[in-house]
Amino acid sequence: MTSVVAVLGTGIMAAPTALNLAHAGFQVRAWNRTADKARVRLSAEVEVCAEPSHPVAGADAVVTTMLSDGAAVESVMRDGKAPSAMEDSARWLQTSAIGIAATERCSKAAAERGVAFVDAPVLGTKQPAEAGELSVMASGPDECRATAQPYFDAIGSKTLWLGEAGAGSRLKLVVNNWLLALVGGLAETVALAESVGVLPQQFLDVIDGGPLGPAYAQLQGKAMIQRSFEAAFPLVHARKDPALVIEAAEANGLEPRVAKAVRDQFDISIDAGHGDEDMAAAYYASTSGRDTTKGAG
Numbered sequence: 001m002t003s004v005v006a007v008l009g010t011g012i013m014a015a016p017t018a019l020n021l022a023h024a025g026f027q028v029r030a031w032n033r034t035a036d037k038a039r040v041r042l043s044a045e046v047e048v049c050a051e052p053s054h055p056v057a058g059a060d061a062v063v064t065t066m067l068s069d070g071a072a073v074e075s076v077m078r079d080g081k082a083p084s085a086m087e088d089s090a091r092w093l094q095t096s097a098i099g100i101a102a103t104e105r106c107s108k109a110a111a112e113r114g115v116a117f118v119d120a121p122v123l124g125t126k127q128p129a130e131a132g133e134l135s136v137m138a139s140g141p142d143e144c145r146a147t148a149q150p151y152f153d154a155i156g157s158k159t160l161w162l163g164e165a166g167a168g169s170r171l172k173l174v175v176n177n178w179l180l181a182l183v184g185g186l187a188e189t190v191a192l193a194e195s196v197g198v199l200p201q202q203f204l205d206v207i208d209g210g211p212l213g214p215a216y217a218q219l220q221g222k223a224m225i226q227r228s229f230e231a232a233f234p235l236v237h238a239r240k241d242p243a244l245v246i247e248a249a250e251a252n253g254l255e256p257r258v259a260k261a262v263r264d265q266f267d268i269s270i271d272a273g274h275g276d277e278d279m280a281a282a283y284y285a286s287t288s289g290r291d292t293t294k295g296a297g
Helices: 013-024 037-042 072-077 099-113 125-131 142-155 166-197 200-207 215-226 240-251 257-274 277-286
Strands: 006-008 028-030 045-051 061-064 093-096 116-119 134-138 156-161
Touching: 006 013, 013 028, 013 045, 013 125, 013 142, 028 037, 028 200, 037 045, 037 240, 045 156, 061 072, 072 099, 093 099, 093 142, 099 134, 099 240, 116 142, 116 166, 134 166, 142 156, 166 200, 166 215, 166 240, 166 257, 166 277, 200 215, 215 277, 240 257, 257 277
Parallel strands: 006 028, 006 061, 028 045, 061 093, 093 116, 134 156
Antiparallel strands: none
């Protein structure tokens, strides 16, 4: 019998996730706040439902995939009446990046409902999602591993099982902090190179292939040089990530100065009208008053 999967949210990354689940042989039902957008992004292989409770009814797994933030996940799972429609045997596979506090609330809500909760944020952007090459940071009850793994295999190339629910979100937060620092520093470095008469591509060439040059720096650096910011992960959505890092750091007695600087960098670029562009558009925060219509090579 074909397993039924409910995918709640069909954004830039969630839509290809739903399609990859369908291609893997699962019966997929999806819900999105705007049904017309869901139908455009999905194929006939995926049934689009009008209410979040509809795809959940009878589903073997519920995947809250790439909803924008913790508030959106909690709202859908509370106000959307999805939990009451879930089968007792269903697993709630929570794959959005929602931070520590919201994950704890979701875990508590799942326990109150009596369904298994797997905290499984993913690492990747639009292109890895389309290719089914996300990295899944899974945590939850041991008895869920065998049944959840086929779903994760359909959407990702690697799954790390990390222990009790919540461990996945904590690791995701740590990884995101590193990525945020990389993007923020890279944006300022490209802008600095251009301002002092250095070709930014020369900088990328210097660090390429060595310990100083991760592949992600090459990808994002070229986007900044070319002013090519097609959204793999829109800046307006990425802005929540430094906020989550700051929240967690301060709750544990740390002063997250770099995360605060990146948050401010993102805010400046969003206020300048670049929120719907890729997070690499953080570049614009360092270029106020300069003509940035053309890169410096």
